[in-house]
Amino acid sequence: MGSRSSHAALIPDVENIRRETGFSQASLLRLYHRFRALDRSKKGYLSRADLQQIGALAVNPLGDRIIDSFFPDGSQRVDFSGFVRVLAHFRPIDDDTGVRDPKQPEPLNSRTNKLRFAFQLYDLDQDGKISRHEMLQVLRLMVGVQVTEEQLESITDRTVQEADEDGDGAVSFLEFTKSLEKMDIEQKMSIRILK
Amino acid sequence: MEGADLAGKILSTWLTLVLGLILLPSAFGVSLGISEVYMKILVKTLEWATLRIEKGAEKESVLKNSASVGIIQRDESPMEKGLSGLRGRDFELSDVFYFSKKGLEAIVEDEVTQRFSSEELVSWNLLTRTNINFQYISPRLTMVWVLGVIVRYCVLLPLRVTLAFFGISLLVIGTTLVGQLPDGRLKNWLSELVHLTCCRICVRSLSGTIHYHNKQYRPQKGGICVANHTSPIDVLILTTDGCYAMVGQVHGGLMGVIQRAMVKACPHVWFERSEMKDRHLVTKRLKEHIADKKKLPILIFPEGTCINNTSVMMFKKGSFEIGGTIHPVAIKYNPQFGDAFWNSSKYNMVSYLLRMMTSWAIVCDVWYMPPMTKEEGEDAVQFANRVKSAIAVQGGLTELPWDGGLKRAKVKDTFKEEQQKNYSKMIVGNGSLNLDSD
Numbered sequence: 001m002g003s004r005s006s007h008a009a010l011i012p013d014v015e016n017i018r019r020e021t022g023f024s025q026a027s028l029l030r031l032y033h034r035f036r037a038l039d040r041s042k043k044g045y046l047s048r049a050d051l052q053q054i055g056a057l058a059v060n061p062l063g064d065r066i067i068d069s070f071f072p073d074g075s076q077r078v079d080f081s082g083f084v085r086v087l088a089h090f091r092p093i094d095d096d097t098g099v100r101d102p103k104q105p106e107p108l109n110s111r112t113n114k115l116r117f118a119f120q121l122y123d124l125d126q127d128g129k130i131s132r133h134e135m136l137q138v139l140r141l142m143v144g145v146q147v148t149e150e151q152l153e154s155i156t157d158r159t160v161q162e163a164d165e166d167g168d169g170a171v172s173f174l175e176f177t178k179s180l181e182k183m184d185i186e187q188k189m190s191i192r193i194l195k
Numbered sequence: 196m197e198g199a200d201l202a203g204k205i206l207s208t209w210l211t212l213v214l215g216l217i218l219l220p221s222a223f224g225v226s227l228g229i230s231e232v233y234m235k236i237l238v239k240t241l242e243w244a245t246l247r248i249e250k251g252a253e254k255e256s257v258l259k260n261s262a263s264v265g266i267i268q269r270d271e272s273p274m275e276k277g278l279s280g281l282r283g284r285d286f287e288l289s290d291v292f293y294f295s296k297k298g299l300e301a302i303v304e305d306e307v308t309q310r311f312s313s314e315e316l317v318s319w320n321l322l323t324r325t326n327i328n329f330q331y332i333s334p335r336l337t338m339v340w341v342l343g344v345i346v347r348y349c350v351l352l353p354l355r356v357t358l359a360f361f362g363i364s365l366l367v368i369g370t371t372l373v374g375q376l377p378d379g380r381l382k383n384w385l386s387e388l389v390h391l392t393c394c395r396i397c398v399r400s401l402s403g404t405i406h407y408h409n410k411q412y413r414p415q416k417g418g419i420c421v422a423n424h425t426s427p428i429d430v431l432i433l434t435t436d437g438c439y440a441m442v443g444q445v446h447g448g449l450m451g452v453i454q455r456a457m458v459k460a461c462p463h464v465w466f467e468r469s470e471m472k473d474r475h476l477v478t479k480r481l482k483e484h485i486a487d488k489k490k491l492p493i494l495i496f497p498e499g500t501c502i503n504n505t506s507v508m509m510f511k512k513g514s515f516e517i518g519g520t521i522h523p524v525a526i527k528y529n530p531q532f533g534d535a536f537w538n539s540s541k542y543n544m545v546s547y548l549l550r551m552m553t554s555w556a557i558v559c560d561v562w563y564m565p566p567m568t569k570e571e572g573e574d575a576v577q578f579a580n581r582v583k584s585a586i587a588v589q590g591g592l593t594e595l596p597w598d599g600g601l602k603r604a605k606v607k608d609t610f611k612e613e614q615q616k617n618y619s620k621m622i623v624g625n626g627s628l629n630l631d632s633d
Contacts (some may be wrong), residue, residue: 031303033302037312044209051302053300054301054303054305054307055305055306055307055597055610056301056303056306056307057298058610058611059610059611059613059614060294060297060298060301060611060614061289061294061611061614061615061618062294062295062298062371063298063611066294066295066298066299072562073249074220075627081445086299087299087302090299092294111229114473118288118289118291118292118295119293121291121295122288122291124399138291142290142291142294142615142620143615143617143619143622144612144616144619145609145612145615146615146620147619147622148620155622159287159288163288171288172519175238176288177472179288180289185292188289188292188293188296189292189295189296190296191296191299191300191303193303
């Protein structure tokens with residue numbers, strides 16, 4: 001009885017999503033309710049406008065880039081599995097570092113995949129490299145109008161120089177990973193869903 | 196013929212009962228105690244239901260919803276701490292992590308969106324509409340639920356609709372009649388009587404139980420009353436205990452009829468839609484109203500929209516620029532008996548009223564608070580925030596700086612600029628900027 005049943009059977013394709021993202025049943029249910037709450041006109045998918053309505057996201061300097069990551073390949077809609085797939089990147093890294101079946105694809109929340117998520121926030125044209133121009137653009141998003149062009153350019157030059165190893169003037173994913181190898185990604189890029 | 200006779204008899208008995216037991220006592224402000232008995236029975240039933248659910252829950256380990264705790268673990272450290280990396284404080288590639296994490300956190304759960312859906316209950320109150328996590332427990336519970344449905348829809352609903360009908364018609368007729376009288380003390384006294392009686396009838400039509408606290412601070416003439424807003428019923432609840440001058444847009448339909456009738460008996464401030472946009476005009480009219488000390492206090496809801504009664508959102512500064520004494524009032528509904536929040540994007544007015552009339556009851560507390568005035572050196576925004584905090588503390592609600600208008604419109608860019616400013620200060624303002632690239 002009830003208008004909002006708590007059954008996971010409501011979620012389409014739930015078994016596949018669980019396997020792919022590693023979220024628990026309870027977390028998936030929570031996220032499904034959240035998805036439904038954001039989808040105000042009950043379309044069954046989310047559009048950019050639905051995400052832009054979130055106040056805390058709209059004031060985030062990187063808000064637009066984050067929203068873009070939900071709509072890869074120029075699509076205009078994201079369904080629940082797409083939604084959860086992006087959020088899965090932020091799932092805390094599992095404690096069981098035991099033997100993983102090498103035939104299985106790497107879990108979405110592995111360190112590499114988290115770094116890849118951050119990388120594509122910079123890599124606007126998705127060509128696998130962060131050019132100086134792309135870095136400038138992202139920096140500009142984060143500082144707004146508060147910093148002059150010259151200051152921004154010198155910051156960009158310094159950063160690209162430090163990370164660039166093969167001297168091609170751009171930061172590839174490997175160089176990106178290498179420059180952040182000492183960083184505690186786990187803590188900075190994880191969101192823990194409470195029971 | 197017999198059928199019509201019988202129906203006629205039932206109808207007339209029904210009407211006499213309603214008249215005798217409810218209408219007349221309301222006119223005199225007297226209570227017969229029937230609703231108290233009803234509430235006692237209701238409370239006992241809900242307690243029993245809660246115990247049954249908890250017993251059942253232990254066997255199945257159903258997830259308990261703690262209504263106000265968030266679903267994600269939040270790290271509320273300020274931007275500086277969240278961004279500190281290995282080296283000094285220059286820009287780093289990893290700075291993007293902080294913003295992306297904050298962004299994703301907002302997507303999973305944000306403070307504002309959850310305020311525009313009804314509050315989740317910790318334990319079920321036998322209404323289908325609040326059933327989120329509670330599954331089938333036992334046949335006895337189902338029976339009670341079925342009984343509840345029957346009582347609510349077949350007994351209470353017709354009663355309430357009758358009362359509401361009486362209340363509204365009496366209001367319209369009464370105020371029109373009173374409006375014919377010449378201005379003077381008699382007119383004011385009569386209009387107060389009509390207003391109070393009709394409001395009491397309407398409140399009973401919702402089975403409302405209202406506790407007023409600190410009646411000594413009830414808003415006085417020539418002042419402005421501000422309160423947090425949860426639903427149109429707020430107006431009803433406040434006017435049951437005193438008369439106010441209302442501010443609002445002119446509506447069409449039934450609301451328009453009521454508005455036009457009310458303004459005949461005592462001066463309310465109704466605006467045309469086009470006039471609302473002109474803030475100076477609005478402020479001027481309101482100033483004129485409160486300057487006249489004989490006029491009733493103005494009732495304003497500064498949030499501008501309905502919030503779900505768990506928090507208080509930004510108070511728009513317009514009401515606080517008028518001057519005069521502000522009388523804050525905090526209204527808190529008890530969600531156990533019925534959810535009063537009006538989600539205007541989900542329900543229109545009629546379905547909302549139907550939902551109200553098929554809930555168990557509307558139980559709420561109203562706290563009148565000591566009057567406040569703008570202090571020296573305080574601007575309207577700070578004053579508004581001060582009043583907002585006072586109301587939030589009194590009502591036990593959380594405070595949010597966000598604008599309720601976020602329900603419909605996008606957030607202003609000024610907030611984003613603040614974040615950008617903070618960040619820039621960190622990577623540039625510290626003087627650790629390295630201008631040589633070698």
